[in-house]
Amino acid sequence: MLQIDGVTKRYGDRTALDAVSFEVGDGRLTGFVGGNGAGKTTTMRIILGVLSADSGVVRLGGSALGPDDRRRFGYMPEERGLYAKMKVAEQLVYLARLHGVSRRDAEANTTDLLERLELAERRDDTVESLSLGNQQRAQIAAALVHSPEVLILDEPFSGLDPMAVETVLGVLHDVAKQGAPVLFSSHQLDVVERLCDDVVVIAHGQIRASGSKQKLQDDNAVRQFELLVASDAAWVREMPGVTVLDFDGGYALFEADDDEAAQGVLRRALRQGAVASFAPRHRSLTEIFTEVVK
C-alpha cells in the first residue's frame, strides 16, 4: 500500500499542497481527480521523488520511500516526452536499464510491451515519426517497461482514441491484478467512474474526499428518485415530504425527506396505473466532484 501522509509543499507564499493524505491500496486502481492547478501533478512528482516535500512523508508498505524503492515505480509525467530522435524500442530498453533492469530482460520486456500495446511494427521508428496516439502508447510503455511494482500515471488517457483507451485500460488492470497500487489522474471523470476502484478528490491543494467509489457515492448521496409512469405524474407534487425537482408528463424527479415518503410515492403510482420505472438516482462522479470541490 502506498500512503501519502501529511504532505505539504509551498512555493513562496503559495501553498501548493496542504497536508495532503490519502492511500493507494494494493491492487486498487485509484483515480486522482481535481481541477487544473489543484495539486495533482505536484503530488505525483513528490511521490516519485522528483520534487521534495516541505513536510510529510510517502510510505510504501509502511516504511518511508527511498530512491531505491522509487526505482521500482512506473511513472508517466503529465507533459509527455521521450527522446524524439531515438527509436522506440531502443529508448524503452534504455529507460528500463536506467531503472536497473539487465539488458536481456530490458529487451524482452520491450518486445512484449510493444506487442501488447500494438506498437510492435513501430519498434524501429523514431518517436518523432509516430502519430500522437502512438507516442502516447510509447509513453505508457516507458512507464511499464521496467515491470514496476507501483504505477503513477498523470493523465494517461488524454490524447488517446477510444480503442487505445481500452488497450491501456487492459494493461493497467493487469498491473493492478498483480497487486500493484495504481494511481492515475484524469480529467475524464466518466473514465474514472467506470474504471476506478478508489477515488481521491483534490482541490486547492487539499484532499476533499478519498476512498472507494461506492463510499464516495454513499457519502454524497441525496435522497433523489426518478419515477416514470404511463399516465400524467403531476400528482407527485401533492405528496407529503416530497419536493419535485423535475417534471415532464409521466416523468418526475423528486427528493424525498425519508425513505417512507419515497415508498409512499411508489405505492400511489402503482395504484394509479402502470409503473415503467422507479429508482433512486445515483449521482454521477461529475456531479459529486463539482460539489465536493466547491
Place this chain on the structure above:
Amino acid sequence: MTIADTRAHTRANTFAQSAMLVADREVRMRLRSKAFIVSSAILLLAVIASIVAGSIFGASASSAMTRVAVVGDGAALAQVASLEVTTVGSVDEAERLVRAGDVEAAIVPGDGPTGIRIVALDEAPGDLVQLLSASPEVTLLEPNDQNAGLAYLVGLGFGIVFFMAATLFGTTIAQSVVEEKSTRVVEILMSAISARALLAGKVIGNTLLAFGQIVLIAAAAIVGLVVTRQDALLGDLGPSIVWFVVFFAVGFVLLAALFASAAALVSRQEDIGSVTTPVMMLVMIPYFLIVFAWDNDLVLTIMSYVPFSAPIGMPMRVYLGTAEWWEPLLSLIVILATTVVVVLFGSKIYANSLLRTGARVKVLEALRG
C-alpha cells in the same frame, strides 16, 4: 501474455553504472547525427589541409631551383645548391635564353667591383642578387627557438581546434540538457537515477567524444607531418601537442559542466543562447587572445595559468620553449582544482533547475535550491 511474464529482477544501478548508461547513450546518439559527423570531418580535413599546404608552401619557398645562364666559368656557381647552372658561350646567347624564358637570369662578366653583371627580363631577381651578395655576419644574443610565422600558425591551430571543439561539444551538451527538459523526459530519468549521475554521464559522454575528436586530429596532424616530411617540425611540435591533448581533456570537463548547468536554467532550445553566452565568452576570449597576442610573453604566461585559456596557452608556451618543465604540471593542478569546484557548483545548479520549467531560473536561486 500479462505484465507478470515480463517481470524482471532489477537491482539498483550504482552511480557509475547510471552515469555510464547515460554516457553511452550520449555517444551513440551523437555518432548517429549527420551534423556531428560532417562537422568533425570538416575540422579534420582543415587540419590535414593546413599541414599539406604548409608542406607545399615550405617546399616552394626553400627548394625551388633558380635556373641561370652563366657566361664564362660557371664551376664556382654550380656549387650553390639552389642554382641550376647552364654554361653558355657568349653574352648574346645568354640574353637569348633569358628572353626565351629558358633561364630566369644570366650571370655575365661585368665592369663593376664584383666583376659580374646580372641580366634579367623585366625585374631584378632579388633572390639571386641576395644569393650573390656578401652579407655581414650576424650574432643574435637572444635567439628565438621557433620561426615567428610558424609560431603564429601553431598558436592559431591550438586556438581554432580548442575553440571549435569546445563550441561544438558545449553546444551539443547544452542542447541535450534542454532537450530532456523541454520534452520532460527528465522527469522519468530523475525518477530512475540521480541528477548528479545524469550530469556526470552527459559530461563523460561528451568529453569522450570531444577527446576522441582531438586525439583523431592530433594523430592526423602527426601522421600528416611525417608523411609530408616535416619531421623536424614534428620534433618541435610533438610535446606541445601531447600537452594540448591532456589540457583539453581536463579543460573540456570544466566547460562541459558549465555548459550543462547553464543550459539547465532554461526550458526551451531558443533560450540556450542567452544562458550559454557567458560560457561562450570564456571560450572565445582565449581564442582572440592567442590570435592577437600570440607573441606577447606576459599575456601567454597569464593565459597558461587561467583555467579557461590554459589548454591553449600552456601548449603554446611549451612549443615556444618559454615554459619550465614544471609549469604545465602546476597549471594542470590549477585547472583540475577549478574543475572540481565548478563541477560541484554546477551539479547543484543542474539538479535544482532541472525540473523548473517555464521562466529562466536565476543562478542564485538554483544554488540555494
